[in-house]
Amino acid sequence: MHTARLTIRRVQPDDLGDLLEVNGDDTVTRFLPYPTWKSATDAQLWFERMAALQAAGATAQFVIEHRELARVIGSCLLFRHDPASGRAEIGYVLGRAHWGQGLMHEAMRGFIVHAFGTLGLRRLEADVNPLNQASVRLLERLGFRREGLLRQRWVTKGEVSDSLLFGLLRDEAQP
Template identity: 60%
Template sequence: MQAPSADDEITTPRLTLRLVREEDLQQLLEMNADETVTRYLPYESWRGMADAQEWLGRAVARLTAGEAWQFVIVQRASGRVIGSCLLFHFDLPSGRAELGYLLGREYWGAGYMQEAASALVDFAFGTASLRRLEAEIDPRNDASARLLERVGFVKEGHLRQRWDTKGEVSDSALYGLLRSDWAGGR
């Protein structure tokens, strides 16, 4: 499977998704430093540009190794990076990958992630020819659960005490979406 190139863009009515670049880091730092945004993410909030740079290094290494495709979400009207989303944990023989996403706090509640995630799902099942997408969330993350269900994911399981991060043990809810569900729902 061909990874997207730096010039590839996925467009929706309000948004453009493209691979992350160094110039995006300041805006990504603002959202990843916000405890409200990172509350249910399994990593500490970023403390500064050094954390952002380290994260970018990992994202580029994972892209090069074919392990993850890290996109940013650009609001076309303003040109601002308002969030990020990625496909990772690829298992190509099984045609599957996992979806992750995050929006800056001021952009919640406007349907932006539904728009971005739907486009990324289209890309995953279309261009990337995957058959199954998965998402793992903290079951207390109601906004994320609502988003997944709106996009068409089905809750497939609840794993108890799966994570021990940020001084807290937490469960996981697992969601799945099949290409056949997606095609059938359109």
């Protein structure tokens, strides 16, 4: 998938160095359900988990490559894919050096077009910590609707947190 500045493609082993820079930042991973990566071993173990999940058909892991910089600056994924229901959840992360430039909005618009078009999904969902206001704003700008609040749903990194649920239907997606 290509956007004006980005290429969104399947993750490859050569991407792990750039992804370690993204996922090795505690500020970036604050709201993510996995610990901040500390080493290349963490990156390799993550890659192996993603490969197994992709082989099972429930997950599709992509990277966000900035074409001008010729490097990976983030990632996005579809997971909990339910083909019979035409639905999947989305997740995403972007390196802190690239925040505030509209890059994740650009990436996710392309990703949503791919999910609804090429993959034929009918519904996308997102599950977000309400304290992650940047992610909440992104989803709302993309046309996702708040569908509920689940109180004290997750314990992540030793902290109990609520969860905002968002949904987007194919016929609601922005062109």
